[in-house]
Amino acid sequence: MVDAERARIAAELHDIVSHHVSVMVVQAGAAREVLATMPEEAAAAMSAVETAGRNTMTDLRHLLGLLAPAQNGEDEPYDVDLSPQPSLSRLGPLVDRIAFAGLPVEMRISGEPRPLPPGIGVTAYRIVQEGLTNALKHGDGAKAEVTVRYARTTTCASRC
Numbered sequence: 001m002v003d004a005e006r007a008r009i010a011a012e013l014h015d016i017v018s019h020h021v022s023v024m025v026v027q028a029g030a031a032r033e034v035l036a037t038m039p040e041e042a043a044a045a046m047s048a049v050e051t052a053g054r055n056t057m058t059d060l061r062h063l064l065g066l067l068a069p070a071q072n073g074e075d076e077p078y079d080v081d082l083s084p085q086p087s088l089s090r091l092g093p094l095v096d097r098i099a100f101a102g103l104p105v106e107m108r109i110s111g112e113p114r115p116l117p118p119g120i121g122v123t124a125y126r127i128v129q130e131g132l133t134n135a136l137k138h139g140d141g142a143k144a145e146v147t148v149r150y151a152r153t154t155t156c157a158s159r160c
Contacts, residue, residue, distance in 0.1 A: 111150030
């Protein structure tokens with residue numbers, strides 16, 4: 001059980017860092033390219049780098065804060081932002097960050113959006129995040145498409 005939790009935490013750290021750092025690298029490169037000819041665009045790209053860096057630090061503090069016990073020995077972890085983990089309801093800002101970094105993204109939602117259990121919501125978000133990060137890094141300027149489909153749930157009891 002400890003190994004599974006360590007693997008989950010390692011995957012979460014990888015997702016957080018690789019996404020934000022990829023956005024930062026693309027934005028910094030864009031800023032360098034247009035610095036002399038389009039200073040406003042360069043400033044906007046550097047602002048996006050700063051925002052991505054801050055978001056990375058916040059996400060890392062949150063995750064690492066969950067692992068570190070409070071220094072006073074109480075059960076509450078220290079320095080933890082208890083904001084909710086990302087879920088499919090936060091795909092809009094993710095898509096906006098990727099599009100601003102230079103990868104056009106088309107997003108489609110089908111079915112009736114509804115709250116998901118936290119583990120499923122964060123997993124779905126991280127899958128989309130990883131896919132968009134990989135498309136940004138390796139897509140050579142192509143466009144990305146994200147489709148989220150909400151379907152009715154069924155149980156296996158009667159059919160499995």
